[in-house]
Amino acid sequence: MSIKDVFNLSEGTEVTVRGWIYRKRELRDKIFLVVRDGSGIVQAVINKSDQDLSSIASKLNVESSLVLTGVIKREPRAPGGAEIHVKSINWYYAGYAFPINEDAAKADSEYLFDVRHLWIRSRKMWAVLRVRHTVFGAIHEFFRSRGYYEVQGPMFVSAAVEGGSTLFPVKYFDREDVYLTQSSQFYLEVLIYALERVYTIAPSFRAEPSRTRRHLTEFWHAEAEEAWLQFDGLLNLLEDLITYIVNKVLEERQDELKLLNRDAKVLENVKPPFQRVSYDEAINILQSKGVGIKWGDDIGADEERVLTLQFDKPILLHHFPEQIKAFYHRNDPSRPETTLSVDVLAPEGYGEIVGGGERIYDYEELISKIKRFGLKPEDYDWYLDLRRYGSVPHAGFGLGIDRLIMWICGLEHIRDAVPFPRDIRRIKP
Numbered sequence: 511m512s513i514k515d516v517f518n519l520s521e522g523t524e525v526t527v528r529g530w531i532y533r534k535r536e537l538r539d540k541i542f543l544v545v546r547d548g549s550g551i552v553q554a555v556i557n558k559s560d561q562d563l564s565s566i567a568s569k570l571n572v573e574s575s576l577v578l579t580g581v582i583k584r585e586p587r588a589p590g591g592a593e594i595h596v597k598s599i600n601w602y603y604a605g606y607a608f609p610i611n612e613d614a615a616k617a618d619s620e621y622l623f624d625v626r627h628l629w630i631r632s633r634k635m636w637a638v639l640r641v642r643h644t645v646f647g648a649i650h651e652f653f654r655s656r657g658y659y660e661v662q663g664p665m666f667v668s669a670a671v672e673g674g675s676t677l678f679p680v681k682y683f684d685r686e687d688v689y690l691t692q693s694s695q696f697y698l699e700v701l702i703y704a705l706e707r708v709y710t711i712a713p714s715f716r717a718e719p720s721r722t723r724r725h726l727t728e729f730w731h732a733e734a735e736e737a738w739l740q741f742d743g744l745l746n747l748l749e750d751l752i753t754y755i756v757n758k759v760l761e762e763r764q765d766e767l768k769l770l771n772r773d774a775k776v777l778e779n780v781k782p783p784f785q786r787v788s789y790d791e792a793i794n795i796l797q798s799k800g801v802g803i804k805w806g807d808d809i810g811a812d813e814e815r816v817l818t819l820q821f822d823k824p825i826l827l828h829h830f831p832e833q834i835k836a837f838y839h840r841n842d843p844s845r846p847e848t849t850l851s852v853d854v855l856a857p858e859g860y861g862e863i864v865g866g867g868e869r870i871y872d873y874e875e876l877i878s879k880i881k882r883f884g885l886k887p888e889d890y891d892w893y894l895d896l897r898r899y900g901s902v903p904h905a906g907f908g909l910g911i912d913r914l915i916m917w918i919c920g921l922e923h924i925r926d927a928v929p930f931p932r933d934i935r936r937i938k939p
């Protein structure tokens with residue numbers, strides 16, 4: 511039986527659970543073992559009057575694996591309000607003294623990243639991993655229930671989508687022009703001409719030199735693209751997607767959010783319409799808050815933080831000046847110096863979790879912008895073909911899943927949202 515089922519059974523029931531010792535405490539007359547499995551934890555009590563049992567329990571360590579049988583007793587002081595009074599223990603592996611103890615857990619956080627392969631067993635990571643599971647499942651459900659087809663782009667690519675400065679070159683046999691994908695977007699733009707509406711969940715790679723609280727060198731990216739979709743439809747789609755995901759987490763992961771001390775009030779407030787703020791309005795708000803910014807400047811993490819603290823809902827920040835966004839963004843015909851682009855900013859200072867917009871679908875417009883941006887049309891030969899043959903208005907976006915999970919769980923650093931985070935200094939475990 512899994513540990514979480516123990517709490518649904520009545521007092522006096524005999525149960526057998528299996529798992530690992532999470533905490534161990536020896537008192538004068540008792541030994542308390544907190545046992546964990548994939549579903550949760552339960553306290554087990556051994557009376558020292560039972561010589562055989564207590565001699566077994568004494569030699570076990572934190573993380574020793576075992577199967578124990580005992581009788582349920584209500585105990586308000588125990589986690590979950592019940593405990594198991596142990597009758598027998600079958601242990602599999604006494605193990606060595608576990609290197610992560612209470613002090614280590616409070617020690618230098620880099621140490622906890624060095625032993626992430628063991629720290630992954632902590633209650634905090636257990637909760638984050640279960641929220642992560644729900645988020646990935648919700649993304650699949652959302653798109654599949656709306657007729658989007660799941661597709662896959664390649665990981666080895668030949669061109670930048672989001673600028674050459676964060677491309678990871680790959681040693682690819684004798685070639686020097688191969689990179690890890692920054693975004694599957696261009697391939698989704700190919701696939702809409704076959705399936706009309708597509709999505710993918712895949713890793714993306716960015717050679718980010720800075721170690722910030724929201725950048726990784728490898729991150730999980732949910733991207734979607736849809737033929738005929740235009741700007742207002744894109745904004746509504748983003749609101750519906752993020753609301754759907756947050757609601758799923760609220761529905762399935764209340765215990766985990768509590769364990770993470772996450773105040774779910776903000777999450778309960780996530781529903782359409784989000785706060786729609788144009789770039790122009792954002793510049794005015796920031797200037798009124800004393801931020802030294804002028805029209806045409808990029809809005810970075812610090813400025814996003816100021817903006818998100820003005821509202822208690824996600825923000826759809828739209829119509830960025832063309833020079834701030836990638837070449838493929840379609841210029842707004844009514845204000846060509848701006849683009850039909852949108853970033854979604856998560857509240858509470860978390861900032862950008864989504865980037866997207868309408869794409870240029872006219873061949874001449876795209877090739878002239880590629881040149882105007884100092885790029886080489888030959889680097890985008892097959893991408894331009896999509897505008898030569900059957901081009902249609904279309905839009906899409908990329909959701910940074912790790913950043914979304916960081917916000918939903920109320921985490922300090924994106925590295926806590928990922929089982930095995932990668933940044934400029936970390937490539938193991």
Ligand SMILES: NC(=O)C[C@H]([NH3+])C(=O)NS(=O)(=O)OC[C@H]1O[C@@H](n2cnc3c(N)ncnc32)[C@H](O)[C@@H]1O
Pocket residue numbers: 671672692693694695716718724725726727728729731733734862863864865866867906907908909910911912913
């Ligand atoms: N299909 C598309 O339209 C996506 C588009 N080509 C794209 O990659 N946009 S983005 O660069 O803003 O990245 C999208 C999101 O991807 C996340 N992102 C982007 N870069 C990172 C890094 N380095 N670490 C973690 N998360 C990252 C972040 O939430 C961004 O909003």
Ligand SMILES: [Mg+2]
Pocket residue numbers: 853862864865
């Ligand atoms: Mg972006």
